[in-house]
Amino acid sequence: MIEYITPERIANSIMQDGTFSGHYLIVEGNKDYKFYNKFVTKEISIEEAWGCEKVKSVIHILKERNYERAIGIIDSDFSVILEEPIDCDGIFVTDFHDIEVMMLKSTALYNILDLYCSKEKIVEFFKDKDALDILMELGIEIGLLKLANKIYNLGLVFKPERPEGNQLKYKEFVSEKDLTFLGKSSMIQTVVNYSRNRTGRVGSIADINEKLNLLAPERYDPAHLVNGHDLTNILFILIKKVLKSTNKMLHDYNSVEDSLILTYDNNEFIKTDLFYKLYLWSRERGVNLFKSELTEQGKVGSCLSVAN
Structure with missing residues (x-):
């Protein structure tokens, strides 16, 4: 039952997995998994936390334990309207209310x-x-x-x-x-x-x-x-x-x-601020986050943004 899957349990599972050397992407639920799985490489393991607050908690727990191979993506929800910034390092937010x-x-x-x-x-x-x-x-x-x-x-x-x-x-x-x-x-x-x-x-x-x-x-x-x-x-x-x-x-x-x-499709995703921020994050850290076709398009978009 998903209600029994606590942030601590997810964080423990991640840290105890010695067979995976890539990065983890923590998302809110199954639809998010299906969406982001289209765009990321096999070097990224997507984990469902079942809720916005649980995503934040998982990332917070991992940060406290000095685990740096995980990021989260959450829906913006009403945060922009209510002027509530997402004050959590390693968390990225959708451009609009949700995916x-x-x-x-x-x-x-x-x-x-x-x-x-x-x-x-x-x-x-x-x-x-x-x-x-x-x-x-x-x-x-x-x-x-x-x-x-x-x-x-x-x-x-x-x-x-x-x-x-x-x-x-x-x-x-x-x-x-x-x-x-x-x-x-x-x-x-x-x-x-x-x-x-x-x-x-x-x-x-x-x-x-x-x-x-x-x-x-x-x-x-x-x-x-x-x-x-x-x-x-x-x-x-x-x-x-x-x-x-x-x-x-x-x-x-x-x-x-x-x-x-x-x-x-890819052409729509690379237009988003979310993609651009994730792309910059991955490039700065040398993380193979996105599939090659997105990465090549992202390089073009990055150059255009700098030029403008």
């Missing part, structure tokens, strides 16, 4: 729409609308609720205790007919119902509404406000229910996220 948002803000989004949906359905639905803009507008709504929950401790829960648990019912506040937002009240009620009996105290509807109204959307960068898992759940509704995809590979939001990982 899903990074992927959705790339050609991968349009590639999977083409993969799962007919051209006719895509043209009919989007017309003069942009897929990313639609997703972001809907993601902002629940993103603000999550931010309010974090700031004001409203006692809300947005995900199951275990990965296999029941997910939040997005269809109760995002229409399966045309992907319209069914209203703030529907969203709040859905999340309150989902949260009951799972935390010590869930705020009242009135209190949640009040706190949510205090947060103005225009104050925040949407790419740091929206949560990628919300967007992929909404994207699943779009593909499966609105655009009527019959592709047998499409089961749930996990299928969407796996498809994004598969279609997100």
